Amino acid sequence: xxxxxxxxxxxxxxxxxxxxxxxxxxxxxxxxxxxxxxxxxxxxxxxxxxxxxxxxxxxxxxxxxxxxxxxxxxxxxxxxxxxxxxxxxxxxxxxxxxxxxxxxxxxxxxxxxxxxxxxxxxxxxxxxxxxxxxxxxxxxxxxxxxxxxxxxxxxxxxxxxxxxx
Numbered sequence: 260x261x262x263x264x265x266x267x268x269x270x271x272x273x274x275x276x277x278x279x280x281x282x283x284x285x286x287x288x289x290x291x292x293x294x295x296x297x298x299x300x301x302x303x304x305x306x307x308x309x310x311x312x313x314x315x316x317x318x319x320x321x322x323x324x325x326x327x328x329x330x331x332x333x334x335x336x337x338x339x340x341x342x343x344x345x346x347x348x349x350x351x352x353x354x355x356x357x358x359x360x361x362x363x364x365x366x367x368x369x370x371x372x373x374x375x376x377x378x379x380x381x382x383x384x385x386x387x388x389x390x391x392x393x394x395x396x397x398x399x400x401x402x403x404x405x406x407x408x409x410x411x412x413x414x415x416x417x418x419x420x421x422x423x424x
Contacts, residue, residue, distance in 0.1 A: 291315050299377045300343075303335040319343070326350070333368045337375065344369065344381030348408065355405075366401045382408070 288311045290301035295315050302309075307325060309318050323346040326333050330350045336343060347365060354362040372378050373389045380386050388407040392400040 287311065288313075288318070291318065297338070297340045297379075299338045300340055301337050306332050306335045330365050331368070333365070334371070336372075338377045338379075339372050341379050341381040344372070344378075348381065351405075351408070363398070363401045366404050367397060370397075370400055370404060 287304050287307075288309050289304045289307075291297045292315060297315075297319075302322065307322060309321055313321070319340055319342055322336065322340075323342055326336075326343055326346045327350065330347060333339065333343070333347050339347075347369060351362045351365050351369075354365070370389055370392075373386055378386075385404075385407070388404060389400070392403045395403070
C-alpha cells in the first residue's frame with residue numbers, strides 16, 4: 260500500500276503494523292504456507308499457538324509435540340500430515356502397551372481424519388482399511404482399524420532385527 264496525498268494515514272499505519280507483527284512472529288498461523296506440500300492442512304488457532312515466523316518444519320514439529328502431549332487436540336486439525344498421524348499412532352501404541360484399555364477415542368479421531376480425501380496416508384493401506392469399515396458401527400470400525408494396525412509388520416516405526424549368532 261502506497262501513501263498518496265489526501266489518503267488517511269490510519270489504514271497505512273495498520274497495514275504496516277500488521278506486516279511487522281507477522282514478520283516478528285507476534286501473530287499465530289492456522290495453516291501451512293500456500294506453496295507447501297501440506298497446504299491443505301489447517302488447525303484451530305484456539306488450540307495451537309503457532310507463531311507466524313516459524314518455518315513449516317518447525318510448525319509441524321510443534322503440532323506433533325502438542326499431539327504427543329494432549330492427543331485429543333488431533334480433533335482440531337483438518338487433513339493432518341503423515342507425521343502428525345504417526346504421532347497419534349505412537350500414542351495409541353503406548354496406550355495399548357501399557358494396557359490402559361483400547362484407545363478407542365484416539366482411533367475414532369484417526370477415522371474422522373480420513374473422512375477427507377485430502378488426508379495423506381501415514382501407513383500404506385490405512386485409508387483402505389478405514390474405508391472398508393464404512394457403514395459399520397463405530398465400535399466395529401475402531402476394532403477393525405486396531406486389528407489392521409496390529410497386523411502390520413513393524414507397526415509404529417518399530418524395526419524388527421534378527422540377532423546374529
